[in-house]
């Protein structure tokens with residue numbers, strides 16, 4: 283039966299069917315989204331509670347909650363602590379008008395109208411950040427400390443020797459000696475259990491996430507992500523049409539028990555166990571084992587993003603979850619773009635043997651293969667010992683920068699460190715105006731009501747003088 287709430291017509295839920303292949307939460311999601319797109323749920327309108335909607339139909343409250351979370355993730359619904367759920371006020375301007383009324387008035391509108399729904403999601407999710415070169419820019423290593431002369435020398439030597447075979451298409455799985463070197467490195471440094479055939483060279487971790495989401499999940503299937511968590515993982519899964527289940531992170535990492543309560547039949551769990559992004563905690567061994575046990579019994583995949591395990595300063599990192607897996611459920615991903623330099627565009631994925639062919643095929647379709655010369659030079663850089671000595675130097679440098687940052691924060695910001703809820707966004711905006719980039723922690727939460735305020739200071743790529751100066755400026759922002 284249609285339900286009226288604060289002037290809103292909620293689509294009838296009595297025709298939902300457990301018999302069709304589309305999961306119930308996806309059917310609820312689709313009905314609500316159709317109503318929003320069709321205009322019967324106007325921007326700003328308050329939605330009934332999940333409990334009420336579930337009570338009026340034959341679905342559980344959890345089913346409605348999942349649908350709400352998905353709509354929130356895509357920007358169709360806003361959830362406000364203590365006030366309930368609302369149709370987002372800032373819908374694209376054609377939403378709510380019949381198709382024939384969607385005439386483009388401006389060129390911006392025309393561009394929007396030509397995009398698919400997925401296209402609009404991709405456009406909204408891509409973080410093309412104009413402040414990315416500013417102080418504290420995320421994912422930025424120290425470029426001035428990179429041994430550029432060595433890299434140039436290795437590149438020149440290979441370029442001089444290059445034959446025409448270098449000009450053809452590369453192997454979509456990657457240059458074999460690099461795959462072997464990565465397998466060696468991962469088994470020694472990270473406890474990963476694999477042979478070189480399981481390693482596929484990619485351009486970025488983001489590519490590993492995109493390929494995995496598309497290869498392993500069907501539209502509407504559930505995937506756990508960490509809450510708060512990496513926006514790149516969220517975007518890849520959303521773009522593949524997955525239903526995102528945010529699972530809280532505590533001091534032991536992803537709360538596996540909560541995940542199992544929220545979505546026991548999820549198909550994939552995305553984790554950053556070595557160094558949770560953005561909170562920095564390490565996933566405990568108990569949780570790692572619990573996650574593996576769940577994945578085995580549910581037939582689910584674990585996507586292990588080991589994006590910066592190289593940079594532990596106090597103790598050795600725990601070995602990778604992949605090395606503890608006896609059931610072949612883990613997809614392991616790592617990147618050279620952070621430990622070397624971002625424009626290198628070389629990353630890697632380790633997949634269970636029976637998935638190798640599918641990943642190679644998907645990579646070939648996505649963008650062919652990685653540039654051969656860069657792969658060869660990277661292999662030389664590892665084989666001649668430059669990689670391990672670069673890692674050692676960077677570890678010492680970043681450790682020092684972290685101490686400088688902590689010291690500056692303790693001196694300049696002592697007493698100002700309590701950031702009120704929602705204030706982190708404001709401080710972050712004021713900081714961007716002063717040319718430094720400190721994203722608000724609240725942005726990394728999918729559920730607003732869980733969001734903790736905070737500020738993320740990426741110190742690795744920022745020289746000490748600028749760290750100190752920026753923290754002093756931050757103190758003045760706190761005081762205004």
Ligand SMILES: Cc1ncc(COP(=O)(O)O)c(C=O)c1O
Nearest residue numbers: 421486487488512559589617619
């Ligand atoms: C959690 C996380 N994963 C992966 C990466 C690396 O991503 P990519 O190789 O796609 O640049 C980053 C960026 O620093 C990150 O923060």
